[in-house]
Amino acid sequence: MIAIAPRQYFGRGFARLIRTFLIALVVLGVPSQAMGQVGAVLSAYTDLRFRGLSLSDGQPVGLADLSYDHSSGIYGALSGSIVATRHEGLKPLGLTLNAGYARRVGRNLSLDLGAVHSRYSRYSGGLSGRSYTELYAGLSTKFVGTRFAVSPDYLGPDRWTLHGELNGHLDAGHGFFFDASLGALLPLQENVYRGSSRATWDARLGVAKRFGPVSIHGAVTARGPGSYYGGYGRGRTAFILGLSTAL
Amino acid sequence: MTRFYRLLITMLAAFVAASFVPAAAAQPSSGRPDREILVMVKHPADHYRATGAYGGSYSDELGRSARERLARQIARQYRLTLVDNWAMPMIGVDCFVMMVEDARSTHAAADEVSHSPDVEWAEPVQLYAAQASPSHNDPLYPAEPAASQWHLAALHQMASGRGTRVAVIDSGIDAAHPDLAGQVMVNRNFVAGQPLVAEQHGTAVAGIIAAKADNHIGIAGVAPRARLLGLRACWQGRGSTSCDTLSLAKALYYAVESRPDVINLSLSGPNARLLREIIGIAYARGITIVAAYDPKQPGGGFPASVAGVIAVSDAPAPGADREVYVAPGRDVPTTQPGGRWFLVNGSSFAAAHVSGLIALLRERRPSAPLMLVSQRRGGSIDACATLIKVSGACDCNCSSSILRAGLR
Secondary structure, three states, rough: OOOOHHHHOHHHHHHHHHHHHHHHHHHHHHHOOEEEEEEEEEEEEEOOOOEEEEEOOOOEEEEEEEEEEEOOOOOEEEEEEEEEEEOEEEOOOOOOOOEEEEOOOOOOOOEEEEEEEEOOOOOOOOOEEEEEEEEEEEEEOEEEEEEEEHHHHHHHHOOOEEEEEEEEEEEEEOOOEEEEEEEEEOOOOOEEOEOOOOOOHHHHHHHHEOOOEEEEEEEEEEOOHHHHHHHHHHHHEEEEEEEEOOO | OOOOHHHHHHHHHHHHHHOOOHHHOOOOOOOOHHHEEEEEOOOOOOOEOOOOOOEEOOOOOOHHHHHHHHHHHHHHOOEEEEEEEEEEEEHHHEEEEEEEEEOOOOOHHHHHHOOOOOOEEEOOOOOOEEEOOOOOOOOOOOOHHHHHOHHHHHHHHHOOOOOEEEEEEEEEOOOOOOOOOOOOOEEEOOOOOOOOOOOOHHHHHHHHOOOOOOOOOOOOOOOOEEEEEEEOEHHHOOOOEEHHHHHHHHHHHHHHHHHOEEEEEOOOOOOHHHHHHHHHHHHHHOOOOEEEOOOOOHOEEEOOOOOOOEEEEEEOOOOOOOEEEEEEOOOOEEEOOOOEEEEEEEEEHHHHHHHHHHHHHHHHEEEEEOOEEEEOOOOOOOOHHHHHHHHHOOOOOOHHHHHHHOOO
């Protein structure tokens, strides 16, 4: 049995934030979808990797994702995850809140502005959990996009970083979807993290195949040797398998 | 866990469970296009989603799930059965096919659904017919009209369609026909529930456009070095060839994404917004669309009636309210399935001639403004004059028409 107690695992302030977000989602999504689109996906993966860094200590995870897209362009998403720990069974792993605004600025070009806040419990591999907040701006076409994100607390307090990425996504037909990203993480302060200010890169190449209501995912993720991640995060390259189903 | 979180999670679980209604799941093709409507659900602008196992991405599984949920709700709300869907991000919608099971007309059902604020628009699936006159069943090998009327061999001294691509949206093409082998670079099927088969109309149109020349068999196409994208959106019935809105939309969408030089639509039918939207994008991308003119339909039928589409007939259309070009379309020998050749008649084949001619023009001047020269408005196309006007040289024997056109 998994105990769900955000206050215990993620802190009181964050629990309040989640509560507000859930209320908004219920109010906007449940009574009527007339003004927006609500999506829900359940998934399981062999690892949870963020920019090449394992946030599940290399252990399998289960995720529940909810999203809301308002017709005005405002969007929000909530992602919750659990992890199959080595010795303690299933435990809460992380919660992510995401909100933003996207609008088309050309027939095939979208501008995207938003914020993400994530918190991960101590089961993420760190001693006391991890969290980060990012503000981002992106431009996306049908196949490729670019995004820049600034974080004041990238996986630790007072760590200002800038992350830039190029990403590609392709619906290849016959139920095949490909996506890829190549990013670089730049510390914006010197000597604030283990005496290093080195930039590091990350990359991902993924494919998904849809079989009716279920999709199978495979991805290779990798990251550079920068010391920004400290000693955590497992290997720098990983192959991830997953299953997901849209509700 | 607090009571509050229990309550919220229960409400969210109920909301998720409510979306899981097996009866509303997409069914295989109904096989009844006359009872189907197309419901367009708008795509939100692409944006980052901080979800999933990779910390976030621009992939759209959540968005797709949201639109599919919405389509299931719409189907329930308007007493429809969800049959199929087709994402069309290029025009910013997902197209859901829904069947009208009760006594309502498809127009009435589409009109009802159009009032939903979640729906961009809805329209009935309509049928389109290839514009071919009844043909003989006997194989014949007469001279091609274009050989004399268009001085085809002389045209080929200047251009043969090399490096150009023509999308043929039609019934199935016999890509193994000896006059077409190697000419069809893509042969895809967009007709739901039917296998890709070689059929008469598509094979005939393909032969007129791009049958191989100087191979000692059969005929020479108007653009023998052009390559074809065979996109089967129509099917052969008893004495006719038909298509529907959805199959045409899928094939047109694929064609526009493939960016051919020309899209040949040797067919005609009622107006459809979905097709018009895709044709609009093709036009904006500089793709030329050629369509058969049907004098029995208002405006010559759709898509010939769309601004920017080149409307072609096999006979003058004196009452037409727009320019209709006339090209050879009577007693035209062309390829037929099974390695044979037949005579064909109709505006379908006149349109195919013009598609071939435009491939020749595009070889000479890929981005030049397109201008077809006819002897008078609504008159027969003067192929030599048309080609010379863009080639700037007169090194072929096109008779007196060249001289007249070349000086214009």
